Amino acid sequence: MNTEEDGAIDPLNASIAEIKSGEASEQYLTFFMGKEEFGVDILSVQEIRGWEPVTPIPNSPEHVLGVMNLRGTVAPIIDLRMSFGIEERRYTEKTVVIVLTIPTEKKSKIIGVVVDAVSDVCSFTKSEIQPSPELTQTDQAQYVKGLGSTEDKMVILLQLTECLMAAPKGRDKQRQLKAG
């Protein structure tokens, strides 16, 4: 774990590296789901808030938990852990909802994703981001933009899209069977 001194030096090092490499770095908000650390572009993050009960939407895919009132905007809340097939946890007051804007064709949508815990803000330069290895044909692969690596950890960088709200292929059928 970082000491306070390290905390002060890190950003300096990062900016030096940035100057050296001559390319702008991108900042990511990282969070934990299960044991993995994930990251999303910090510019797409609207806010981070605690879990509140949501209003469930009838006949929606399982990972769409419902809709929440975000200061007058009705936004869907998605359990990202469920859509990434990561072991579920209970929803407690410590469960975190990251509110994101997702660009779509017409105008951007606001959604909330439920994750285990928010971790850090990391900068990655382009050279530090590696393309994701050819993942098998899973639904999740389309959201992975690349892998960002620093000295001590590796972060899976996500590019979430509208498709997140659609029902995953396999699971929907199960659900329908269950419902039927």
Add this chain to the structure above:
Amino acid sequence: MSVDLSQFHQVFFEESHEGLDIMESALLNIDVSNIDSETINEIFRAAHSIKGGSGTFGFNEIADFTHVVETLLDLIRSDQFVMQPDNVDLFLKSVDCIRTMINELEGGSTCDTEQANVLKQQFEVLLDGGFSGEPEQSDASETKVSAKDETGGNGWQIYFKPDIDILRTGNEPLRMFRELAELGELSVSAVTDEIPALGELDPEACYTAWNLTLWGDADESQVKEIFEWVVDESELTITPLSLGADRHAQTESPQEVSLEEPQVQDLTSNAAPQNLVSQNLVSKNVVPQAPKPERPKAEKKAGDAKKESKPESVSIRVGTDKIDNLINMVGELVITQSMLGEIGSDFTVENLPKLMAGLEQLSQHTRELQESVMSIRMLPISFAFSRFPRLVHDMSQNLSKKVELILQGENTELDKTVMERISDPLVHLVRNSLDHGIESPEQRLAAGKDEMGQITLSAFHQGGNIVIQIIDDGAGLNKDRILTKAIEKGLVSDSDHLSDEQIYDLIFRAGFSTAEAVTDISGRGVGMDVVRRNIQELSGSVEVESTPGSGSVFTIRLPLTLAILDGQLIRVGQNVYILPLISIIESIQSYDQAIHRVSGGCDILRLRDEYVPIVRLWEIFNVKPDSKKVEDGLLVVVECENIKVAILIDDLQAQQQVVIKSLNDNYTTVEGLSGATILGDGTVSLILDIGGLIKLAGVSKEQYKKVEHTDDSEAA
């Protein structure tokens, strides 16, 4: 000084559309035999501002064309030209033409001037004819018009004597000259004769006139454009330099090219060929028939352009009185707030009545504020009605029917979004009444009616709804023909016993059209069903009543606004949903005797003499109810599209007005839900869509009818 003018384009387009609407309605009101100068002035002013605006923004195609229109209007205004009935049509066509051009510009494409040129040619014939026929023209306007549209030879002699107030109105001659200098070599000499002695000199006045000589091949229109803003107040003479004539003779080629361009037909240059002159003489005061074949094409084009670039208007014009009212209310609200704050800061029980009074006041102000904010979106329905005089005028000519259009309740206010989406269905209904409803004059006379048919468009408020009626005094719906047609198309079977109402309702079914010949106007078989669907999308309804021989009435009911809904909160298990109050017919405690269990799992409620299918909300929404038994819950009978269903719920809760939020904005549309809202406690509640629920529950209209039928036979 480069200002990005494009930011004002939208405003210009909107204003131009308004101006065109004004022109159109004024033109339709003109009585040619007795021209009201105020009406002409109104048309003139509208045309003038469109010209000015388009010139400013560099839409020269529109400016050029509007200029010709304006010139003729100016002559009519000053009684130098006698308006003929034909001219009204010409003006109407030019309004269409300008509208098309503006639509094209708005859609981001360039103007097609083909139609404009044809019309322009007609105007110029009129203008020329007007002059040669009426010799008592004043000299000034003659020079003004005859000088117009000459092609520049190699330069222009310009005499410019501005109005004495030109500097006060913010126009700077120097700047104009600088612009002129960009067109060619310019020499300026000032005429200083009128400058008074120093003592009498008003420093803000302009006493100078100028003689300018411009060398170069600038067009006259370019030169004129520079003086566009001041031309009305100034003395301006633009004459080609005398060398011009010789040069015209020498350079034949541009001359020939320009002959094919109709807009330069009235060349006054002596090089103009004889046949053109004679053509002008022959066709003076007669509208040439040239554009006849052009018109359908142009019309089609206009239609296409409309479809492609139907712009969602982004701004709204609000009367200042409404804004003032709003500001007043906000003021009141602030006062109440500070009063409440004061009570709250040191609260004792004695203050309780005061607090209650304050809260009461607050709620009243909030309600008033809500009402007046909503009223901002409200526009008088005349915005939607205004296009009908023209439509009826054109169509009745087309169909050679005589029709009088009566508008009632034009000041009835309606939400802007509803208005935008209702005008197409309205157009369709009015066309329909004209085409199918009103008979030809001969038929009308034979039936002992006045030759002149009547279509009434009327709007009024009723409850929380606005009602729009389209009433015609035509032949009424032909019941037998509708029924035969419906049986033929397999929409109903001939064994069905349908009431008159049900038969009339068939015309709203998809794929139904009784018109024997498909006309240009209606009868394509798409239409009434689309009308109904569009209206239902606005959560409204449309019905038809008809009396054979004396006409039919189409009644449209619409909610006043789409943004707020009167809702009934209902509960199923843990979930609270909202039912639109307007669709609820009644709520009943279910009891065993009233429920019939039909094989196939469909339960039917007997409601007096009707049988209504029961829809279990917990089942369709897959949620856990308090109890699955019908007997334990409440049944809410709702109606949509003439289908009644009884929705099984656990409990009824409060009724309240809710603000509709779209689910689609951030999520997707969900079947069975029309949106969401935020309740007083901040939680989100979902608004039920009855039509969607019925679909989800699998109750189709046919089934419904059948169920009703089998039950009838059982009962018998």
